[in-house]
Amino acid sequence: MLTTSAWQGVQSLLDDYFKVTESDNVVIAYTSKTVEHACWVSTALRIRGIPVEKAWMIPLRDPEFSQRFAAALPVPSAVRGRVIVLTFERDTLSHDPLIRAALTQFESGRTMVFRVISTCDELFTVALQESSDALSAKNTTILELLIPSKRLRVTTPGGSELTISIDTSKYSWISSRGVGRPGSFVILPAGEVATFPASIEGKFVADFAFNVNMMTERDARLDAHPVTVSIENNRATKYTCTNADVMKFLDECFYGYCAYTVGELGFGTNGSIQAPVSLNSHINERHPGIHLGFGQSNQDPAVVGYDCNIHLDLIASGGTIWIDNSDTPLDLSNVSNSSSPHPTHTWDEDARSSGRSISELDVDDCCGILTSEGIRLFEPERAPNRSGQ
Secondary structure: OOOOHHHHHHHHHHHHHHHHOOOEEHHHHHOHHHHHHHHHHHHHHHHOOOEEEEEEOOOOOHHHHHHHHHHHHHHHHHHHOOOEEEOOOOOOOOOHHHHHHHHHHHOOOOOOEEEEOOOHHHHHHHHHOHHHHHHHHHHHHHHHHHOOOOOOEEEOOOOOEEEEEEEOOOOOOEEEOOOOOOOOEEEOOOOEEEOOOOOOEEEEEOOOEEEEEOOOOOOOOOOOOOOOEEEEOEEEEEEEOOHHHHHHHEEEEEEEEOOEEEEEEEEEOOOOOOOOOOOOOOHHHHHOEEEEEEOOOOOOHHOOOOOOOOEEEOOOOEEEEEOOOOOOOOEEEOOOOOOOOOOOOOOOOOOOOOOOHHHHHOOOOOOOOOOOOOEEEEEEOOOOOOOOO
């Protein structure tokens, strides 16, 4: 439902993220599940007198989408500003190669693509209430502290106690901040800094939510029944939860080759997200706190030495980080805005919709979005102990 706060989120999308002008042309691609939200944005654009066209799409496989999308694009000679493409999907990211190919007819640097996953009312009423400039400044603060670091000690109010080593020379940093570069794809919702832990040990308590790269109607919130995971040598060895349905879900997720390996160390930075949403959603992942991604990593498989078709994010609320030998910790619930420019040597985004390797793309697969390749689970080498015994 289009409430006052949802309309504010629409305006934030146009002003803070798009920075749209009257000389721009906007094309919105949407699925049947996201018709209403596409209409909100197109209405706001038309009120401003900005040219906008819409193209319906079937997720993942749609032989006729290329024609509909091409018909919605403006004639290149008529474009005065930028061509901004906005895609709305609920569970997937679809048709990347097609969209990229269709935009090659426009002048280099004059196109921007914003890809929205987890499209729902809360995207507008909550996640987009934080501006991209604010997210960029917070991410910069964290990166300035963590990029030079070697060793972290992390605790959370829910009881996590982790020892982590960082190797920036080997593993890249990702900064999802909602800021686009000409010719790039921007993933929304934004608000996260992440890398691959060179080593991680200890106890992790996920008391906020989960986010998994599978279609599920399961309630993603964990605040009423936290999940506790024991981690040794970068792998989950035990996991417990008082909720039987959640335990069954974890059994399904961890039953796979390398599915219990910690492939991501993430720090949410979107302060507008204070309560978990029930939808299996990247909104939860952007909440200020630490999250660990099990399974697929956020690096090139050639670098980490494995590949996996499942990615399960377990998300904790809050987090305190002691960096190397510093006596002053970083509180993830109270990150200041840096006045320095955002680092230029980080990856911009944390999802892709193709099976291609990271080196072929300007985005990575931290999120493990469901694609046309589907989800394949493999026989486990050594699965973690579900009972914690």
